[in-house]
Amino acid sequence: MNQNHKLRVAVLASGRGSNLQALIDSCRSGEVDARVILVISDNPAARALELARKNSIPATVIEAKGYHSRHEFNTALADAVERSGADLVCLAGFMRVLSEAFLERFNGMIINIHPSLLPSFPGLNAQKQALEHGVKVTGCTVHWVDRGVDTGSIILQDCVKVEPDDTVETLSQRILKQEHVIYPKAVQLIASGAVKAPVR
Numbered sequence: 001m002n003q004n005h006k007l008r009v010a011v012l013a014s015g016r017g018s019n020l021q022a023l024i025d026s027c028r029s030g031e032v033d034a035r036v037i038l039v040i041s042d043n044p045a046a047r048a049l050e051l052a053r054k055n056s057i058p059a060t061v062i063e064a065k066g067y068h069s070r071h072e073f074n075t076a077l078a079d080a081v082e083r084s085g086a087d088l089v090c091l092a093g094f095m096r097v098l099s100e101a102f103l104e105r106f107n108g109m110i111i112n113i114h115p116s117l118l119p120s121f122p123g124l125n126a127q128k129q130a131l132e133h134g135v136k137v138t139g140c141t142v143h144w145v146d147r148g149v150d151t152g153s154i155i156l157q158d159c160v161k162v163e164p165d166d167t168v169e170t171l172s173q174r175i176l177k178q179e180h181v182i183y184p185k186a187v188q189l190i191a192s193g194a195v196k197a198p199v200r
């Protein structure tokens with residue numbers, strides 16, 4: 001990573017984009033010493049794209065259906081990230097598992113946010129899984145992305161109490177609030193050099 005410039009962050013998002021907005025806001029306020037320089041979505045209807053445009057951040061759609069194979073789709077994603085000159089790739093509700101080739105090209109440069117205290121409840125519907133297991137505390141995790149699904153080494157976590165009358169919606173809302181706190185913090189830990197990608 002070039003230490004002479006602000007950390008350049010590319011965000012990959014498939015949907016609502018609230019974590020994207022939290023990252024943009026924290027960079028703008030100076031809380032995070034980084035800049036969101038590109039937003040990529042695989043979903044043309046993603047609100048994340050609208051947010052990027054509203055914030056004058058270049059946004060691009062790369063749809064899986066536009067490519068013959070997963071490999072070609074991942075190559076297109078990787079080419080776009082590389083062209084942007086990003087130092088860090090933040091997955092923020094990106095609903096596709098990146099290929100090994102993508103991970104190789106950006107080794108030690110990809111992080112993700114997940115709505116549970118990993119390693120509990122990886123994968124989809126983490127908040128529902130937490131409620132079904134009857135855990136009394138759950139939370140959110142920012143982690144490095146490796147070949148597994150939500151298995152990479154953990155950068156930051158925060159916990160959220162499960163209330164007796166919680167539904168998936170109410171619990172998800174409270175976890176999301178914490179996500180918006182820890183994702184920028186994790187990016188700042190990387191921007192400041194306090195946290196480095198695990199060597200493999």
Ligand code: GRF
Pocket residue numbers: 013015016017018019020092093094113114115176179
């Ligand atoms: C968040 O709950 C995040 O933890 C998960 O996907 C959701 C994305 O939400 N990976 P948003 O698009 O950032 O609002």
